[in-house]
Amino acid sequence: MVAHMPADSPGRTLSRASAPLxxxxxxxxxxxxxxxxxxxxxxxxxxxxxxxxxxxxxxSDDTLDLLDKIDDPRLKIIPLDTNAGAGNARNKGIDAVSGEFLALLDSDDRWYPDKIEKQLRFMQSSGAKMCYTRYDLIDSEGSKIGSSGPLAASVTYEELLRHCIIRTSSLMVDLGALPKPVYFPLIRKRQDFVFFLRLLKVLGEARLLDEVTSSYRIHSGTVSSNKFKVIPFQWNVYRTQEQLPLAKSLQLMGGWFFNAGFVNARRVMQWLRSR
Known part of the structure; x- marks a missing residue:
């Protein structure tokens, strides 16, 4: 049966094994x-x-009822009484982890069957403490419409500031390399970006497993999303979350807007070709 856990349930520490949790x-x-x-x-x-x-x-829908039908002890549900956003929900999950490695998955994305195995093998052989991968793009029905394309072999804090190439559902982190938990900020948008930056401040570098391991679902209404609406949230990352100097923030904003526009245009073209 599915285990229901209180939101403040602490995780437990396990010793490392040949097949890490x-x-x-x-x-x-x-x-x-x-x-x-x-x-x-x-x-x-x-x-x-x-x-x-x-x-x-x-x-407020039947999400929990659907999951209650899954008979697997590895699935644990943490119900929250108040809607407080994805960042808070992820933080509650981080507080309850028992494993040696952390992976994140958005509720409408999906993984390829060997995602965890390949990523663990890569991290253990390369010594990477933070790992991201390439991914493909799917529509609401699950049909492939494109891909992330090539990504940099590694990324540092300063490099990620200029262009966030990490997709949340592709990330894996070695929790043993963190002296204390790292959390998502409680902001409306770009909380994943800030989370990656916080990890890189501690771990120094994230490395790419150069394979497609996950699918990022893009819904029709967001394919050509207006990047102008995201400007205040991106600015908040630079000036409030990271407290960067004004001149550097302005420079980064210019580069971000160019990169975001390019990525958005590429996704639109992939979407149109797939129709």
Missing amino acids: VSVVIPMHNSRSHILETVNSVLNQSHENLEILAVDDAS
């Missing part, structure tokens, strides 16, 4: 459309030593 945090809010596909993509991983911490951010 991987904790997967999935924030959910009214996620009925894709949550079963998402969760099953984790349960069907070739690496079986894992736990799924599905944090429900006060859903």
Whole structure:
């Protein structure tokens, strides 16, 4: 049966083993459309030593009812009484992890069956403490519409400031390399970007496993999203979250807007070609 955990339930420390325990945090809010596909993509991983911490951010639909039908002790549900956003939900999951490695998965994305196995093998052989991968793009029905394309082999804090190339659902972190937990900021947008920056301040570098391991779902209404609406949130990252000097923030904003426009145009073209 599915285990329901209180939001403040602490994780436990496990010794390292040949098949390390991987904790997967999935924030959910009214996620009925894709949550079963998402969760099953984790349960069907070739690496079986894992736990799924599905944090429900006060859903009003039948998300929890759907998950209650899954009979797998690796799935643990953390219900929250008040909707407080994905960042808070992810933080509740991070507080409850038991594993040696942390992976994140959005509630409408999905993984390839060997994602965890390949990423663990790469991290253990290369010594990487923070790892991201390439990913493909899918539509609401799960059909492939494109890909992330090539990504840099590694990225540092300063490099990520200029262009965030890490996708949340591709990330894996060696928790043993962190002296204390790293959390998401409680902001409306770009909380994943700030989380990656916070990790890089501690770990120094993230490395690329140059393979497609996950699918990022793009909904029709967001394919050509207006980047002008994101400007204040990006500015908040530079000036408030990272407290960067004004001149550097302005320079970074210019580069971000150019890169974001290029990525957005590329996704639109991929979407159109796939129709």
